[in-house]
Amino acid sequence: MELVADTNVAISAILRPGMTRVLVLYPGFRLYAPEHIVTEIDFHRAELVQKSRLEEGAYSDAVRTVLSNIVIAPELGYRAFEDAAIAISPDHDDWAFFAVALQRNCAIWSNEKRLKNQDKVEVYNTEELLEILQIR
Template identity: 30%
Template sequence: MKFVVDANVLFALSKPSSVANSLFSKFSLKLFAPDFALIELHKYKGELSDKSGVDFNSAIKSIKEKVVFVDKSEYSGLIKEFSSKISDPKDVVYLALASRLNLPIWSNDKHFKEQSLISVFTTEELLELLSS
């Protein structure tokens, strides 16, 4: 299965023992994220290293091996369309990318469910879906 993932899922993927990593490995998921997400990861590099238990460069390398980062030019035409669909303006890019790729979003942020144009799965919902 393929999903667009948000920064929080990317953080989880950096932690070897996370449920997100288990799902990725067990079900051979194909994951995509907007290139903007890399900026978010760099912004919180100390926290990323602390939570993952590995140094920042290793964490980023691991994430890049699991996720295709898509250039903004691929989805920028859809950003305006989605700008009023979600309360967090930073998350509009995830909706735009998901729409462009015609994929659901994997996120644990509740505000993604404020809209109904793009399907959204939490880690718990994804675990349930894939395990059935």
């Protein structure tokens, strides 16, 4: 199953070794994200290290593990879908995730309820994915 993982999903998987990380590492998923996810995670590094309560090295390992399981989509590839993505994205800040989803013709994995307020791209939250996989 191909999915576009939003930044909060990636951050959740980095911060805690819970079900979100299990799903990120699940071999049946092929995850994508727009390239700015890397700079966004790096921008919030100090705050995330503090929240994770991990040592710097362990935090870096968690980031590497999570991001190595997400295909980073280059902006050049999804930029062609920008106008369509902006038109359907309930939040302008999330247009790139919708653009990658349109480019890949796949769903988005996000726990933000407002992203479901459109009917062009399927959006699954973590609980729904666990149900699909019959983990819960």
